[in-house]
Structures are given as structure tokens and as C-alpha cells.
Amino acid sequence: MDHFLYRDGALYAEDVPISEIAAAVGTPFYCYSTATLERHFRLFDEALEGVDHLVCYAMKAASNQAILKTLAALGAGMDVVSGGEYARAIAAGVPGERIVFSGVGKTREEISAALTGGIRQFNVESEPEMEAINAVALELGKVAPITVRVNPDVDAKTHAKIATGKSENKFGIPISRARDVYAHAASLKGLKVIGIDVHIGSQLTELEPFELAYNKVAELTEQLRADGHEITRLDLGGGLGIPYERSNSAPPLPVEYGAMIKRVLGPQGCEIEIEPGRLIAGNAGIMVTEVIYVKEGEDREFLIVDGAMNDLIRPAMYEAHHDIVPVVEPVPGEEPARYDIVGPVCESGDTFAKGRALATSKAGDLIAFRSAGAYGAVMSSEYNSRPLIPEVLVNGDQFAVIRRRPSYEEMINRDSIPTWL
Numbered sequence: 218m219d220h221f222l223y224r225d226g227a228l229y230a231e232d233v234p235i236s237e238i239a240a241a242v243g244t245p246f247y248c249y250s251t252a253t254l255e256r257h258f259r260l261f262d263e264a265l266e267g268v269d270h271l272v273c274y275a276m277k278a279a280s281n282q283a284i285l286k287t288l289a290a291l292g293a294g295m296d297v298v299s300g301g302e303y304a305r306a307i308a309a310g311v312p313g314e315r316i317v318f319s320g321v322g323k324t325r326e327e328i329s330a331a332l333t334g335g336i337r338q339f340n341v342e343s344e345p346e347m348e349a350i351n352a353v354a355l356e357l358g359k360v361a362p363i364t365v366r367v368n369p370d371v372d373a374k375t376h377a378k379i380a381t382g383k384s385e386n387k388f389g390i391p392i393s394r395a396r397d398v399y400a401h402a403a404s405l406k407g408l409k410v411i412g413i414d415v416h417i418g419s420q421l422t423e424l425e426p427f428e429l430a431y432n433k434v435a436e437l438t439e440q441l442r443a444d445g446h447e448i449t450r451l452d453l454g455g456g457l458g459i460p461y462e463r464s465n466s467a468p469p470l471p472v473e474y475g476a477m478i479k480r481v482l483g484p485q486g487c488e489i490e491i492e493p494g495r496l497i498a499g500n501a502g503i504m505v506t507e508v509i510y511v512k513e514g515e516d517r518e519f520l521i522v523d524g525a526m527n528d529l530i531r532p533a534m535y536e537a538h539h540d541i542v543p544v545v546e547p548v549p550g551e552e553p554a555r556y557d558i559v560g561p562v563c564e565s566g567d568t569f570a571k572g573r574a575l576a577t578s579k580a581g582d583l584i585a586f587r588s589a590g591a592y593g594a595v596m597s598s599e600y601n602s603r604p605l606i607p608e609v610l611v612n613g614d615q616f617a618v619i620r621r622r623p624s625y626e627e628m629i630n631r632d633s634i635p636t637w638l
């Protein structure tokens with residue numbers, strides 16, 4: 218459920234008409250709903266009620282400071298994967314003890330910044346990285362809390378580009394080698410082993426792959442304890458999918474996911490961490506664009522909109538589906554038209570949808586791409602020298618620009634000219 222609904226014939230974000238925001242900030246823009254962000258965070262938090270837990274929002278999904286502050290105020294932790302994300306989390310007021318550091322290639326600088334600023338744990342992805350964390354910790358006179366990310370060799374049954382739990386993927390250490398790696402970790406004085414980490418992929422639409430992976434984690438917990446390690450925390454990653462197509466059956470709910478976690482891992486008595494990103498932010502955001510032209514093709518009509526692949530890359534990159542809806546509610550019973558909905562960028566890949574049913578549209582109409590809150594703005598670029606589009610946050614009947622559109626001048630002035638020119 219989200220808070221982008223039609224009311225009196227027009228699309229609203231909570232209590233604000235989308236057309237009002239468009240008039241104020243221009244198109245295209247991203248618009249997020251505070252109520253939806255909060256609701257989704259609480260769904261996870263409540264799903265794990267009864268067990269010691271922390272929901273660490275995977276901020277790679279949407280990392281605007283206002284979004285982080287909204288979630289942090291509810292007690293969210295953060296899952297970060299770079300020095301930049303760590304700095305963003307700290308800047309949003311998230312205490313170090315609520316920040317976990319994931320990612321396959323943490324640099325010494327990033328490790329040092331996190332150890333100095335405070336960190337809940339590093340999720341270690343390889344032995345060389347483990348040694349680097351140990352070395353930096355010893356240099357700083359600190360002890361780094363770690364889990365080791367294990368790769369359980371489980372098929373997440375999702376798009377190949379976002380599956381991470383098969384042995385051919387670059388992530389984690391093979392679970393078959395885990396005991397050796399933990400023995401190695403225990404011998405390093407700059408590290409304190411506290412648990413196990415696993416993350417098998419994103420946009421999972423079934424619980425089964427999670428359950429397979431978590432069963433392996435349960436088994437490993439027991440083996441490692443028998444080997445003498447103190448395993449007190451299990452980080453179970455993110456990955457629960459969202460309904461991108463309203464017409465399709467929906468993925469499992471957080472409450473079902475939470476119940477499965479408690480059933481499979483409850484007996485281990487560990488503190489549970491999860492790292493959801495998409496489910497918190499995805500349906501809490503839309504991208505609003507304006508139709509520039511309706512163009513007659515040989516055998517089809519193109520709707521050319523002012524948003525493009527540089528603003529929302531998911532359709533071009535993952536063949537992802539986003540529901541696309543008009544901002545003026547279609548008249549009930551009216552036969553929709555079919556359009557190829559495309560952006561102005563000079564690539565055929567700049568196509569959001571082909572043959573999509575949409576109310577008959579004309580230049581100047583506003584249309585919204587739903588489920589664009591996660592992996593939308595964060596993956597945008599200025600390709601074709603199109604400035605990054607603004608982000609707006611709605612809260613009840615108020616809205617605020619939380620990242621403004623840079624001017625052409627600002628965009629150009631980031632370049633510098635060498636003295637010989």
C-alpha cells in the first residue's frame with residue numbers, strides 16, 4: 218500500500234496534488250511520501266517483534282538526507298556500502314552503532330573512517346578484506362566487530378543482474394569454506410567475530426530461496442559455535458520484492474517474511490538484522506514527467522516524455538516494468554490508447570515501455586512512473602547533459618524540495634579547464 222492515490226480526479230501524494238508540485242518545481246521530478254516510507258519501515262520492525270532486532274535500511278535504494286532522517290527518527294539503522302554512504306548516514310544523524318558496512322571492496326580509507334566514526338559491524342566479503350580491516354584496526358588501536366558474508370549458493374530466482382547468492386557471483390565467501398575463514402578471523406587481534414551475514418539478491422518474490430539460505434545459516438551458526446566462536450548476531454540482508462505491476466500477484470509480505478525468520482532462526486537465539494531497501498523506498502516514490510510530443514510512428518504511437526533513461530535507468534538496465542499512470546484520473550470506461558513511452562535521450566534503449574495501455578494523452582499532460590522510489594534517483598546520471606532532476610518529499614499536506622535541480626551553469630562549472638586551454 219502506498220499514499221499515491223487519485224482523489225477528485227487527480228493523482229495526489231498524501232494530501233498534495235501532484236500537479237501542484239509540478240507547477241512549483243517543473244518536470245521531471247521524483248516525489249516521495251513520508252507516510253509510505255514510515256509505514257514500510259514499521260512493517261519490517263513489527264514483523265520482527267519479539268526478537269532482538271535492528272532494521273538497517275539499505276540506503277543504496279534512496280539516500281537523500283531527508284529520507285534517511287525520516288527513517289532514522291523511527292529508530293532505523295543503516296546498511297552502507299561506501300565511504301560516501303557512511304558519510305551520508307552520519308550526516309543524517311545516525312549513530313555509528315546503528316550503521317553496518319557491507320560491500321565487496323571496502324578501501325582502507327573507508328574502513329578507517331568507519332572505525333574512527335563508529336560502526337556497528339563490518340560485513341566482511343573476502344579474506345584479503347578481512348586482513349585489511351584487521352590491519353587498519355590495529356593501526357588505530359581499535360577492535361573491529363565483524364560478520365563474514367557467506368555465499369550459500371542459492372538461486373534467488375530474480376533478474377541475473379541482481380542475484381548475489383550463487384557461487385558464480387562475486388559476493389561473500391563460499392559457505393563451504395566458512396569454518397576455515399572464521400578460524401582465520403579468530404586469530405586476528407584487530408577483529409572481533411560477532412556473527413554471520415548473508416544476502417542472496419534483490420526483488421525476490423518468493424520466500425523459498427530466503428528460507429533455503431537461512432537454513433544454511435542456522436546450520437553454520439551451530440557449527441561455528443561448536444568450533445568455539447561466539448555467534449550472537451545474524452545479518453540476513455535485504456531483498457524482499459515489491460509488486461511492480463498492480464495487476465500481478467504480490468510478493469510475500471514483511472509479516473510473512475518475519476514469521477519465517479523467527480521460525481527458521483529463532484532457535485539460534487541471535488540478534489537479527491535485516492537490510493531492506495527496495496521494499497521501504499520503492500513504492501514510496503514516483504517519477505513525474507510531462508509529455509513533450511505525441512509522435513506518429515509507422516505502426517505505433519510514441520509518447521515522448523521529458524524524463525529519460527538517465528533519470529530512471531531501471532527499464533533500460535533490467536527490462537524493469539514500472540506502472541505508468543496519468544496524473545489526471547482516466548474517465549472510467551474510456552478505452553485506453555497504446556503507446557511506446559520513450560525519453561528524449563539519443564538511444565533506442567531510452568524506452569520505458571512498449572505498447573503500454575494509457576489514457577489518451579497529449580503534449581503537456583503529466584504522467585507518473587510508479588514504484589520509482591528505490592534505485593531511481595540514486596542511479597540517475599547527467600547523460601546527454603540533462604541535469605539531475607529534483608527530489609520532493611511530501612508529508613501530509615506539505616511538501617519540500619529535498620534536492621533541487623542544478624542549473625546548467627552549476628552543471629558546467631563542475632568541470633575545470635587545464636591551464637593549456
Ligand code: LLP
Nearest residue numbers: 275319416419420455456492493494495592
Ligand atoms: N543488502 C545488500 C548487501 C545488498 O547488496 C542489497 C542490494 C540490499 C541489502 C538491499 O536489497 P533490497 O532490499 O533493496 O532488494 N539496482 C537494482 C537493485 C540492486 C540491489 C543491490 N543490492 C534495481 O534497480 O533493481
